[in-house]
Amino acid sequence: MIRLEKRPQPSQFWTAFTPVLAVMLTMVAGGILFAILGKDPFVAIKTIFWDPILGDFAFYYRSQLLVKGAPLILIAIGLSLGFRAGIWNIGAEGQYIIGAICGAAVGLAFYPMEARWLIFPLMILAGALGGFLWAMIPAILKTRFNTNEILVSLLLVYVAEQILASMALGPLRNPEGSGFPGSRNLRQYEAASNQELIANSGVHWGVIAAFIAVILAYVLLNRHMLGFQIRLTGQSPRAARFAGVRPNLLVVFCLGASGALAGLAGMFEVAGPAGQISIDFNVGYGFTAIIVAFLGRLHPVGILLAGLLMALTYIGGEAAQATLGLPAAAIQAFQGMLLFFLLAVDVLSNYRVRIGTTEAA
C-alpha cells in the first residue's frame, strides 16, 4: 500500500527536484504517445530536446531559444508575483497585445523620423503603459466591485484580439501595403526596430529586459517589504491583514506589474521578431507563460530556466513537425503533459511517500 504522509516542513530537495522529475516523466509519456503515432520515440525526443541545442542546425535554433524564451520569461515573471499573492491574472495575452499595439503606434507615429534615442525609449514606455492600463481594468473592477479577476482578465483577451484586428485593418495599416492588412514592418524602420544586439545570437532588448526582470523580481521577493507582503498574502491572507497588508493595494500592484511586463514583451516582439502589427500577431505567449510560471515554481530563477525549456519544446516541436511529420496537436499535448506531471509530482514537496505495511506497527 502506498500512503502519503505530510512533512512537517516542505522538503527543499523535492521543491527543487520535482521540475526535473516532471520533465523526465513527460519524456517517457511523450515517447509513448509518439510511439503510438508510429514515430520512433527516441528520434522524436532527440529532435525536440537535443537537436535544437546540439544538432546540425543548432546555430539557427539556439538564437531562437532566446527569441522565444524572452517574452515567456518576461510575462511569467510578472504573473508569478500575482500568483504568489493569490491574484490570478489569466489575461496576460491581452495585455501583451495592447502593449504591442501601443508600442507600435508610438513608433509608427514618428515615421519616418530618425531620432532613435527618442523614439525607441518612448515605444518601450508606451508598451509598458498599454499593458499596465489594460490590466488596470480587472484591478479596478476587483477592488471597487469585487469582481473576479480571473474572468475579467481572461475575457479582455478576446476584446484585445478584436482591437488588434481592427488596428491591423484600420488606423495602423501600412499605407503603402496595397491594401493588405498589417502595419509597416518596424524592422525596416531603424529608429523603431528592436534589433538583434549581437549578430545571430538572438539577443535583443527584450532578452535584456527579461534578465533584468528576473533579477528585480528576485530582489523584490527576497529583500523587499512588498515582496514579503506578496508571499504572506498568498500563504495566509488573515495573517497578512494582521501584518498591515492592504489587499487592494496589492491587487493593483500585482495586476499592474504583470500587465506592464506583458505589455513590454508585446512591444519588444512587435518591434523585433514579429516586425509588424497583424491580425494573427499573438501566438499564445501570454497563456504559455502561465505554464512557465508554475513550471518555474513561481521562483524568478526557476522561471528563467522554465522559460528556456518551454522555448525549447516550441522550437523542437516545430522541428519535429517539419522533419518527422508529427501533428501540431501532439506537440501541444506534449507541452500539456509537462504541466500535468509538474502538478502531479508537486505533492512530493509537502508529503513523503510511504510504501508497504512492513514497518513495525
Add this chain to the structure above:
Amino acid sequence: MGDSLLTVEGLRKAYPGVVANDDVSFSVKPGEVHALLGENGAGKSTLVKMIYGLVRPDAGRMTFEGVPYEPSSPHEARGTGVAMVFQHFSLFEALNVAENVALGMENPPKQRQLSRQIREVSETYGLPLDPDRLVGDLSAGERQRVEIIRCLLQDPKLLIMDEPTSVLTPQEVEILFETLNKLRAEGTALLYISHKLEEIRALCDSATILRLGKVVGTCDPRASSARQMAEMMVGQELHTPSREMKEPGEIVLDLAALSVKSANPFGTSLKNVTLQVRAGEVLGIGGVAGNGQDELLAALSGETPAPSDAVKLNGQEIGHLGPNARRALGLLAAPEERLGHAAAPDMSLTENALLTGAIREDMVSNGFLNWGKARSFAESIIREFDVRTPGPGNAARALSGGNLQKFVIGREILQRPVALVVNQPTWGVDASAAAQIRQALLDLAAAGCAVICISQDLDELMEISDRFAALNEGRLSAPKPAKGLTVDEIGLMMGGAHDLEVAHV
C-alpha cells in the same frame, strides 16, 4: 494485563529531528478514566494519534481487548471501538447539527432517524442539543457536544478526548464531567488529555505522565497534589505568577462607545463597547467564546477600521489607523488563532518575527528588509521565551501549539508595547508555559504597559487581572475590580450566556 482494554507497549515514533514518542507503555481498563499529562511537545498528541490510526508508530505493540491492534486509519480505529474528540472542532458552520453528525459517520441513517438518535443520546447523557440548529449559531460548548455525540453514536469502548475543557465555561465543564462520569459507569474507558491538573484530580482514576516523549511516571491523581503532578510533568519546580501591587498610572487606551460590525456572517458585532485601561494595569475580559472576542481584538489591532474617535491611545484618536500605524504608536496585539492569523504556518520563525516586528524593531529601510535584524529578533524571542525549536529557520507550523504561543506572545512583548491586547494567551498551553506567559504579561504591566487580556479561562483572568469585565453578545459589562469577585458575580457579568440555564437538565 488480562483485563485491560487497551495496552500500549514500547511505542516509538520519530520525526526528522525529533523523537515524539520513545518506548511509551501504559494500559487502560474498561470503565477507567486515564489521564495523559505532559508539557507541550511531550508527545501526547502523537501518542493518541497513533492509537486513533492517524499516525503509524515506528516500533512497539498495541493490543485492544487482548487482540493485537494496528489501526492503519481512523476508520479502522472507529471500527474497533475507539473514538476521538479533537481539540479543534471539524464542523461546518453553515450546516445543522444532524448534517454535521452525518458527515462524520460511516453509514449515516436518514436525517429524521438520525435526529431522533441524536435526541436520545443527548437526553441519556445530559448533553442538551437541538439537531436542527445551525452549527454557526452554537457556542463552543455546544459545538463540542456535537463532536461528542458524533462519537457516542458509534458506541465506542474507548473515547479519547484532547483538552476538552479549554474552551468551556465552568458550568459547561460541570455538564461535561457529568456526562463523562455516566460513560464511565457504563464501562466506557476514557483517555483524557488536559493541562488542567485540578480537573484531572477531580475526574481521572490514573495518570501517565510524559516528558520529552518518554513516560516519566504514573500516579493516582486523587492521591497526588496538583503541584506534585505539575512538577513531575515539567521536571522542575513551578512558581506561580506574582507581582507587587502598585497604583495604576494615566489612562492609556480609551474605547468610547465602540460599535463595529463583524466581518464574519456568523460573527458577533461589537455594540457600544466602552473601557479604559491605565498604564500598569491588566484588564481581564471574560465571556463565552463567540461573544465578540475576535471582533474586539480586530478592532484594537486595526484589522477592522473603527470611527477615529472611538479608539484613543494616550489621548490620540487612532480608530481610523491600520495595524502598522497603530504598531508604530505602540498598540500591539496577539490574536487567538496562532496558525494563519498571528503567524503564517509555512513561513520561518524569522519571517514570522518580521510579520509584526518590522516597524518597531526597525527591520525595514526604504522598503528593503534587514534579514539579519529579523533573524536576531527571532533568536532573542526564542531565547527569552524558551521556545523549543531547532532554530529560527524552522517553519511556524513545525512548532507545537504551546511553543508557537510563546513565540507569538514573546514577539509582541519584546517590542516594548505601550498597550498590549492578547486573546486567549494560554489556550492549549501546558501549565509551565502558561505560568511563564502570565508572568511575562504581569512583568510587562509592572513596567508600565496597559494590558488587555481576553480569555475564556476564568482562573487565568482572576490570577492576573486588576479589573474584570465580560463580553456578552458584543456588549461589554462595566469593569469591576477583580479582587473579591465571586463566581456568581462573574456569572452575572457573563450574564444571559446561553448555556447557563440548561446546566441542570
